[in-house]
Amino acid sequence: LTLFVSWRYTVAATGVAMLIVTTALVATGRVKVRFFPNAEADNVVATLTMPQGTPYETTAAAIDRLELAAQTTADEFKADLKTEGGRPFRHIFSSLGAQPFGASRGHSSSRRSGGSGLSHLAEVNIELAPAQNRAFSGVQVLERWRELAGPIPDAVELLYSSDLFAAAQPIDIELSGPDLDQLRAAADRLKAELENYPGVFDVADSFRPGKVELELDIRPAAEALGLSRRDLARQVRQAFYGEEAQVIQRGREDASVYVRFPLSERRSIGDVENMRIRTPEGGEVPFSAVASVRHGRSYESIQRAERRRTINITGEVDRQKANPNESLASLEAGPLLRLESDYPGLHYSLEGEQREQRETFGALLRGLAVALLVIYALIAIPLASYIQPLIVMSAIPFGIAGAVWAHYLLSMDLSFMSLLGIVALVGVVVNDSLVLVDYVNRRRREGAGTREAAQNAGIDRFRAILLTSLTTFAGLIPLLLERSLQAQFLIPMAVSLGFGVLLATGVSLVLVPCVYVIIDDAALAISRRRERRIAADSDGQEPGSSAARSS
Numbered sequence: 001l002t003l004f005v006s007w008r009y010t011v012a013a014t015g016v017a018m019l020i021v022t023t024a025l026v027a028t029g030r031v032k033v034r035f036f037p038n039a040e041a042d043n044v045v046a047t048l049t050m051p052q053g054t055p056y057e058t059t060a061a062a063i064d065r066l067e068l069a070a071q072t073t074a075d076e077f078k079a080d081l082k083t084e085g086g087r088p089f090r091h092i093f094s095s096l097g098a099q100p101f102g103a104s105r106g107h108s109s110s111r112r113s114g115g116s117g118l119s120h121l122a123e124v125n126i127e128l129a130p131a132q133n134r135a136f137s138g139v140q141v142l143e144r145w146r147e148l149a150g151p152i153p154d155a156v157e158l159l160y161s162s163d164l165f166a167a168a169q170p171i172d173i174e175l176s177g178p179d180l181d182q183l184r185a186a187a188d189r190l191k192a193e194l195e196n197y198p199g200v201f202d203v204a205d206s207f208r209p210g211k212v213e214l215e216l217d218i219r220p221a222a223e224a225l226g227l228s229r230r231d232l233a234r235q236v237r238q239a240f241y242g243e244e245a246q247v248i249q250r251g252r253e254d255a256s257v258y259v260r261f262p263l264s265e266r267r268s269i270g271d272v273e274n275m276r277i278r279t280p281e282g283g284e285v286p287f288s289a290v291a292s293v294r295h296g297r298s299y300e301s302i303q304r305a306e307r308r309r310t311i312n313i314t315g316e317v318d319r320q321k322a323n324p325n326e327s328l329a330s331l332e333a334g335p336l337l338r339l340e341s342d343y344p345g346l347h348y349s350l351e352g353e354q355r356e357q358r359e360t361f362g363a364l365l366r367g368l369a370v371a372l373l374v375i376y377a378l379i380a381i382p383l384a385s386y387i388q389p390l391i392v393m394s395a396i397p398f399g400i401a402g403a404v405w406a407h408y409l410l411s412m413d414l415s416f417m418s419l420l421g422i423v424a425l426v427g428v429v430v431n432d433s434l435v436l437v438d439y440v441n442r443r444r445r446e447g448a449g450t451r452e453a454a455q456n457a458g459i460d461r462f463r464a465i466l467l468t469s470l471t472t473f474a475g476l477i478p479l480l481l482e483r484s485l486q487a488q489f490l491i492p493m494a495v496s497l498g499f500g501v502l503l504a505t506g507v508s509l510v511l512v513p514c515v516y517v518i519i520d521d522a523a524l525a526i527s528r529r530r531e532r533r534i535a536a537d538s539d540g541q542e543p544g545s546s547a548a549r550s551s
Helices: 002-006 008-027 056-076 100-104 138-149 180-195 220-224 229-240 269-274 324-333 335-342 353-383 388-393 396-409 416-445 450-460 462-481 491-550
Strands: 040-049 089-096 121-128 157-163 171-177 200-205 209-218 243-250 253-259 276-278 284-286 291-299 308-317 347-350
Touching (some): 002 008, 002 491, 008 396, 008 491, 040 100, 056 089, 056 121, 100 121, 138 157, 171 180, 171 324, 180 200, 180 308, 229 276, 324 335, 335 347, 353 388, 353 416, 388 416, 416 491, 450 462, 462 491
Antiparallel strands (some): 040 157, 171 308, 171 347, 200 308, 209 291, 243 253, 276 284
């Protein structure tokens, strides 16, 4: 320690260099950042959305196809079980008319469509064998299942998911603009770009065609007769749906009586074309003389944000092959900028998991800033100093560096749980530094010099500080070695806390005494400079004073 204190400025420069390298690890993507840790799930889910109005029989046939592919997938993965006689899939659940698992994870179309009991919605959920009993991952099952099932004819959306944490979709880009046709063209271009990104799959948009409908186009002859589009629509509705003519009392209930065409005259589009339309003067004309009819589809829903039409482009990410943050950063640097340039008035925003990540990380960083201010105040009051709390807190960046390097060496990504461990780490690493600073202050009050007290602090307090840190790390070892599903999201927190404490302890024993002496050097240099200035001012005043006395 005597050598380190003698070379204290070199030690301080080395510490700053270490922090710069640690920052570069994250900035260059060597240590990746994601919202939730990559935990292995025990479920693989396929959510299917057909066009609105699809008969139950058609959707059921699509479910049968997915179930057959799932059974074939199970047969292929039997050889990868770690236990004999077991089954790779514990259960296969199918739902027709709702997407319960997808709805709980925010991926369901039933939320947008108004709930359950809808014939165009379906879901197949595979419950895998426990992770410790199989040698294959949920992602492998997902990829093989998708390959065997193939595309579903006429499907609006078919999404596969195997993530344990999926509160929102990893890629969700909201395009907004004044014109719907422009939005759809931009959405198609963006989807084509996304499909070329490695690891990105199940690319879709939020534009959903609604139910099949008959669209009436009015002819010029209708306007000449005084007929409007509203008149035509009202008469067609009365003929085919009916108009309430009277209400009959039946016991305690009222029964409405509707008047409409007989069933034989409202079976096809030809019946619409053959009906007669009443004019405002009371005459009748053939429907074909005043209007034409064609099949079309309505919109399932119209999305707006701040009075602008919006379309969301979504996609899933295979986290073994790609990182959502990197994929979106690449999109923002190129394709999204070109879209805004090619389509005036078009804007985009990152929603879904990215929005949740921004809000969560922002709240966490604000909480960390408040915690640092509270720690500073709690240390400054007993030490009666504005500078010494900064010496104590100088170990905090190195604790964070230890957490980052641990993630890098263990090939883990920084996640929200990692940041929670870092926040907890901040309150732990100051303990060692506080013990050292308090010891130096006490030795100085006893008459020891600053350099001597700093050198002895690390030696005399080495055992107490080291044992405290080692016992903290030892208490986290069982969690670090745990491989169960429940522990996967806690391990990043334990890595940040355990390895951050270890590095911060080593750095504190060396760096804190050096920083203490450097601060004392600075205070001494300032004091000497002030004394020289006072002496110089006194020497400049003496000649004038002597002349005044001689006169």
